[in-house]
Amino acid sequence: MTEIVVIARLVPDLVEELEIATSGTALDLAWLRLIINEFDNHAIEQAIILKERSGATVTIISPEAEGVEDMLFTTAAKGADKLIKLTGVGEEKPTNLSMAQTLAEIIKEINPDLVLTGVQAHDDFTGDLAPQLADLLDMPYVGYISGISLGDGKATAYKEYPGGILAEMEIALPAVLGIQSSEEPPRYVAISKVRQMMNTASIEDRDAGVLETDSGVVIDRMYLPEVADRAEMLEGDEEEVASKLIAILQDLGLL
Amino acid sequence: MTQDIFLLIEHIQGQVSDISYIMAAAARELAQNEGDSVIGILFGSGAEGLKDSLAVDKVIYCDHPTLSEFTSDAYKRTLISLLEDYSPRAILFGNTTLGADVSSSLAAHLKFPIINSCLKISDSGGIISQICGGKIMVDSQLADKTTLITVNPGGYKPEEGQSSSSPETITFSPPDLENLKVQLTQYIEPEAGDVDISQEKILIAIGRGIQTEDNIELADELAELLGGAVCASRPVIDQGWLSTSRLVGRSGKKVKPDLYLCLGISGATEHIEAITDSKTIIAVNSDPDAPIFDIAQYGIEVDLFDFIDPLLEQIENAKND
Numbered sequence: 321m322t323e324i325v326v327i328a329r330l331v332p333d334l335v336e337e338l339e340i341a342t343s344g345t346a347l348d349l350a351w352l353r354l355i356i357n358e359f360d361n362h363a364i365e366q367a368i369i370l371k372e373r374s375g376a377t378v379t380i381i382s383p384e385a386e387g388v389e390d391m392l393f394t395t396a397a398k399g400a401d402k403l404i405k406l407t408g409v410g411e412e413k414p415t416n417l418s419m420a421q422t423l424a425e426i427i428k429e430i431n432p433d434l435v436l437t438g439v440q441a442h443d444d445f446t447g448d449l450a451p452q453l454a455d456l457l458d459m460p461y462v463g464y465i466s467g468i469s470l471g472d473g474k475a476t477a478y479k480e481y482p483g484g485i486l487a488e489m490e491i492a493l494p495a496v497l498g499i500q501s502s503e504e505p506p507r508y509v510a511i512s513k514v515r516q517m518m519n520t521a522s523i524e525d526r527d528a529g530v531l532e533t534d535s536g537v538v539i540d541r542m543y544l545p546e547v548a549d550r551a552e553m554l555e556g557d558e559e560e561v562a563s564k565l566i567a568i569l570q571d572l573g574l575l
Numbered sequence: 576m577t578q579d580i581f582l583l584i585e586h587i588q589g590q591v592s593d594i595s596y597i598m599a600a601a602a603r604e605l606a607q608n609e610g611d612s613v614i615g616i617l618f619g620s621g622a623e624g625l626k627d628s629l630a631v632d633k634v635i636y637c638d639h640p641t642l643s644e645f646t647s648d649a650y651k652r653t654l655i656s657l658l659e660d661y662s663p664r665a666i667l668f669g670n671t672t673l674g675a676d677v678s679s680s681l682a683a684h685l686k687f688p689i690i691n692s693c694l695k696i697s698d699s700g701g702i703i704s705q706i707c708g709g710k711i712m713v714d715s716q717l718a719d720k721t722t723l724i725t726v727n728p729g730g731y732k733p734e735e736g737q738s739s740s741s742p743e744t745i746t747f748s749p750p751d752l753e754n755l756k757v758q759l760t761q762y763i764e765p766e767a768g769d770v771d772i773s774q775e776k777i778l779i780a781i782g783r784g785i786q787t788e789d790n791i792e793l794a795d796e797l798a799e800l801l802g803g804a805v806c807a808s809r810p811v812i813d814q815g816w817l818s819t820s821r822l823v824g825r826s827g828k829k830v831k832p833d834l835y836l837c838l839g840i841s842g843a844t845e846h847i848e849a850i851t852d853s854k855t856i857i858a859v860n861s862d863p864d865a866p867i868f869d870i871a872q873y874g875i876e877v878d879l880f881d882f883i884d885p886l887l888e889q890i891e892n893a894k895n896d
């Protein structure tokens with residue numbers, strides 16, 4: 321049976337206001353709303369699609385964070401078979417290399433054919449997790465993937481290039497693939513099904529061990545962007561703003 | 576360790592990518608403060624000529640049939656071999672579909688520190704990065720050993736990294752490139768036939784704020800009235816609501832319309848780096864802090880669903896006058 325491991329991470333929701341910690345060199349995680357990394361969500365979907373197509377056991381591994389259990393049970397409701405939570409991660413964001421080292425040890429025990437995760441996470445500063453994981457597992461890595469089919473000892477994957485060009489890549493298994501987009505949009509599951517999973521599925525806790533937070537790169541400062549020229553905001557109610565916009569379009573000769 | 580700044584030259588199907596010039600510009604800034612030469616790394620097959628327009632001092636060129644087009648495995652192996660002979664201060668990679676496939680993996684392999692998403696080099700030679708879709712900036716310093724850096728487009732113009740004088744070549748012999756685990760089998764070009772958004776003068780761009788497939792009709796109506804086309808950010812395309820040919824951004828197309836009117840797009844870096852050549856950007860977004868307002872000329876902070884109807888109506892009236 322094909323074994324697929326998916327790494328799913330929670331990341332700050334960018335719709336909310338972000339704040340900097342008093343240290344001035346990290347995000348203030350205390351008040352942040354976390355959501356699943358969008359591209360990890362696509363990786364989960366892609367794993368479930370592969371399972372539905374030709375059978376597979378899908379294991380989801382997630383570093384602990386506020387809401388991680390809900391997220392894991394949601395993936396079970398979608399069809400994931402095993403759920404693993406990495407505990408002892410701590411407040412300060414570990415380096416991706418250190419996270420990859422911890423994950424690699426667990427993944428080696430599972431001995432998967434395929435490891436999928438989002439191609440990037442928007443809060444990453446110390447490299448990308450997926451290619452680091454690939455190196456530590458001594459597996460090939462290809463990222464920006466938007467479609468996979470599994471064959472005998474190999475995967476055929478479609479890698480996105482700018483401008484809508486796809487590169488068809490043949491990758492020897494086992495491999496790590498960085499997912500940009502699943503073949504179908506991530507599915508929704510009814511909350512009742514997630515609740516049912518909370519009663520029936522179990523989450524295995526694994527201790528993360530010692531995680532390194534120092535990558536060797538000194539961060540002087542984290543801050544919100546200072547903007548030189550912000551947009552001229554059109555003020556008024558919807559009707560007024562619409563007529564101002566039309567005046568601008570006429571000025572520009574576009575109407 | 577020398578003080579040289581290296582950069583991995585990216586090319587696809589015989590074309591040097593803009594990010595290579597952008598990296599050359601960034602590397603120049605870094606070298607001014609940190610060190611000696613700016614050196615391009617070029618892998619290819621009969622591709623030495625690709626170095627000619629780049630503003631670098633030297634190019635280390637490695638020629639091998641397997642390196643004619645990018646694959647992560649062959650590039651990584653060749654880079655590991657090359658870094659047995661060279662020990663630069665920093666190596667720049669594009670934060671792109673090519674660069675990001677090898678930079679982090681190489682960093683893990685060689686235990687080199689890596690800095691993501693560099694936008695600019697500061698006057699004092701620091702690295703200014705942009706994370707969280709552009710909502711957070713990070714100032715950092717190179718580590719005390721060879722540091723890898725991934726570079727976002729947007730901080731420098733490609734012209735700043737171009738030069739008419741051809742750099743000197745140092746050839747490098749390829750390592751064993753047998754038994755690779757990644758093979759490129761073919762490029763698949765996008766289906767032709769749809770409008771080419773990179774050529775449109777008026778673009779109505781929709782983002783996740785459009786909420787449902789049915790609402791796309793509103794954007795269609797607007798585009799029709801203004802004589803333009805509809806394009807979109809990644810989430811809209813990923814839902815399958817519009818074809819990939821309408822995607823604007825890092826993995827989509829670069830556009831340069833007279834008017835880029837965006838509805839419900841937050842302005843993540845991966846999106847806006849492809850719209851900066853637009854003449855006028857007008858953004859409609861209900862979030863006053865949306866980064867799109869930092870690059871638009873005009874901003875409209877409203878719920879787009881309250882706004883579109885009056886707008887459509889007034890445009891019709893204006894056209895009838």
Ligand SMILES: Cc1cc2nc3c(=O)[nH]c(=O)nc-3n(C[C@H](O)[C@H](O)[C@H](O)COP(=O)(O)OP(=O)(O)OC[C@H]3O[C@@H](n4cnc5c(N)ncnc54)[C@H](O)[C@@H]3O)c2cc1C
Pocket residue numbers: 335359439440441708781782783784785807808809810811822823824825826827838839840841842843844845846859860861862865877878879880
């Ligand atoms: C490797 C990589 C490559 C990528 N390539 C691309 C790319 O090519 N193109 C691309 O676009 N993205 C790309 N992305 C994704 C990018 O990071 C962002 O996730 C994406 O651009 C966000 O799209 P959005 O602005 O539509 O959605 P969101 O960021 O979710 O923003 C939606 C916005 O709509 C506003 N809104 C919501 N409801 C309303 C309403 N009723 N009225 C008005 N406003 C409303 C919200 O305030 C918000 O600002 C890439 C990401 C990665 C990691």
Ligand SMILES: Nc1ncnc2c1ncn2[C@@H]1O[C@H](COP(=O)(O)O)[C@@H](O)[C@H]1O
Pocket residue numbers: 354355356361364386387388390391392394395506507508
């Ligand atoms: N499509 C999804 N797949 C996996 N987890 C999700 C998904 N959507 C939301 N979640 C997570 O499930 C939890 C509840 O989400 P919500 O129902 O949106 O409040 C949060 O931790 C989310 O990050």
